[in-house]
Amino acid sequence: MPDAFSGRKDLAPAQGVAATPFRRRLYVQLEPAAWPKRGLSPVNVGVFVVIIVTSILAIVETEPDVEVGRETLFNIMEWIIGAVFTVEYLARAWTAKENPKYGPGWRGLFRYMTSPVAIVDLISIVASFVTTAGLQPYLLRAVRLSRILRLAKLGRMSNAMSYLIEAMVARRYELLFSLFVSLTFMVFSASLLYLVEGPAQPDKFGSIPRAMWWATAALTTIGYGDTYPITPLGRIFAAMSAIGGIGLVAMPTGIMAAAFSEAVQKHSQDLVKAAGGEDKSAPIADE
Known part of the structure; x- marks a missing residue:
């Protein structure tokens, strides 16, 4: 049975990498370019839904009439969201060596962790675990802006974004x-x-x-x-x-x-x- 990389040299595992079946399957689920079918993989569909929901939550949270009296609820929801994105971040870091763009070994992991998309992911994760209660107004706005940055994560899930960058x-x-x-x-x-x-x-x-x-x-x-x-x-x-x-x-x-x-x-x-x-x-x- 042909795998997700058949006929696609650009998506083959990086040289020098002993790919495990589970890690390779997880990579196919997480990397939109490696998904052999049209649209997003089931995992990325779930991540997409979580990003949209959490972005709406971060926007609604900026309205004082909604937030006042519900600070604990919003914080708990953010911690849950942060845990979900932490698991996603670790999974992408673990499967980064499968991506020829980053390469094998620790160097490949370092290339992934210093890439713009990984940095945005890390900022949004840190913002999820910051308690907004008692923060100075400017710090509170910075934390909320960091949470809205999760929308930038959607760029990796669309080929149109890479086409746009290539066109520019x-x-x-x-x-x-x-x-x-x-x-x-x-x-x-x-x-x-x-x-x-x-x-x-x-x-x-x-x-x-x-x-x-x-x-x-x-x-x-x-x-x-x-x-x-x-x-x-x-x-x-x-x-x-x-x-x-x-x-x-x-x-x-x-x-x-x-x-x-x-x-x-x-x-x-x-x-x-x-x-x-x-x-x-x-x-x-x-x-």
């Missing part, structure tokens, strides 16, 4: 260029409004840094309404800046959409090749 890396120069153009246009717009609107509203446009707040809100099409030009010439320049901002906002969106589509198509073709099939989307050569 592939188009990093185009994205940096669009960012440079946007910042240049923003500074230029703020400078114009400083020139024509500054005398009329020195508190809002009396300097280029002050005018930058208006430029940021205008070019991102947010328009808070707290700062706006009142002179005819200032309104003309503001209208021109707002129209230009629409195109600048759309530029990185188009770049990311094209790159993301290319990444998805590339991985789909790789999966077809790994399965030994043919990509039906490819053009058929003339006989």
Whole structure:
């Protein structure tokens, strides 16, 4: 019977690792890329549900009307959640040597423990066992924010996240260029409004840094309404800046959409090749 790694060299156990059957099966359950079927494994489905429930709990806990009088209940629930995530963390650390990305031995374990996803996991676990009673307000907010970071754990369960990161890396120069153009246009717009609107509203446009707040809100099409030009010439320049901002906002969106589509198509073709099939989307050569 073929295992979860058949035909997938990138998912084979790391060299030098004597894989035990249980550890290998557990790795397949925990690692989404190793799961041979569509969707998530049963274990990751359970982790997904726990993450969503605990994130909702952490958000609700920030409401004083809900938390007051129920501090003990919330703490007990957090301890239970922390125990669940501790078991998950230890299981992922134990099976990390099965992942060729980390490698065998203690070095592989160290690579996993210092990876961003493992650090986020560890922070959320520590936050679960911190009692919020008696904490200073800023520490209380920091602990609650750490608990909401559990949502970041969902990124490892979706191939779309890896595709998005791959798309951003592939188009990093185009994205940096669009960012440079946007910042240049923003500074230029703020400078114009400083020139024509500054005398009329020195508190809002009396300097280029002050005018930058208006430029940021205008070019991102947010328009808070707290700062706006009142002179005819200032309104003309503001209208021109707002129209230009629409195109600048759309530029990185188009770049990311094209790159993301290319990444998805590339991985789909790789999966077809790994399965030994043919990509039906490819053009058929003339006989």
